[in-house]
Amino acid sequence: MSLDRLWAGWRSKYVSTVAGKQHDCFLCAIAALPDDARLVSESTLVLERTASTLTVMNLFPYGSGHLLVAPLEHIGDLTKLTDEVAVELMRAQRRAVRAIQQVYGCEGINLGANLGQAAGAGVPNHLHFHALPRWVGDTNFMTTVAETRVVPEALEAGWQKLHASWR
Template sequence: MTDEQSGFAGLESSADFAAVPDAFQRLWTPHRMVYIEGGPTPHEENCPFCAAPKLDDETALIVARGEHAYVLLNLFPYNSGHLLVCPYRHVALYDDATAEEVAEIAELTQIAMRVVRQVSNCDGFNIGMNQGRVAGAGVADHLHQHIVPRWATDANFFPIIAETKAIPRLLGETRQAIADAWPKAAPTS
């Protein structure tokens, strides 16, 4: 089909198409469709932290597996290398976790810090848990600890002015780099 037949004759750029310009900048995030299509309460029936260990590591973004807990990349990272440490068991609160789960979560967190520091040369970390929906937990029914690497130079205007985070590395690349650098010996918990 020629340009004349398709009705696009003489059009040279997207600016030539019918549109009403606005002041918005577009940041394309197709990976968020999983949550958009899930509706307002996507995790009530299908817990992503229960489903992830059943998948292969690359698909689930898992970087390491322990006996009681595992480590995966956050699908919606605050920064490159934003990890989550989750028990395999579906438990909502830290004080409901077993001593073995708590110990392994702590050990995996320490290993993750060392590995991310090695891989990304970060200057510090934010580490924490949001317990319950009211505390900001996106997946409130399954315990998970955030490990967010920080750099002295990671501040920019995007989050403040545009409510947007710029993530310089793709999730798959980040997962592979962290998984490759992860110590091959299993945690000792």
């Protein structure tokens, strides 16, 4: 299964859940949800929304605790972010890393972005950073992708644990 297909799954899920509004980009679909108590919830898998960033569980994770951190704005070019948004994006990634460390007690974390389709970005026009826990001896997530990995934890259970430790 290609990353494009994984992301297509993301899109259809969110297009169908954002009533009355069609979004080609799943991150924009989430960003368009009302910014109230319903947004950060188990049903949306949103962990955090700030004035300029969004952090969500990856619906098609490489493993438990796989988060995506993105600017609210639909922008694909890292170099075109304002300094303010770039700083907020890094702060959001630090909060994601802290929560992943606390919840999963992992030995390492993959944190990074695929910039452009050639680099493997499934949604090249909306910048997003991946953050996921790693352990010595686990399989390389970039080579196995989702075909053979078993995610031992339901997304909702992961959301509950991460949300409880978020600060």
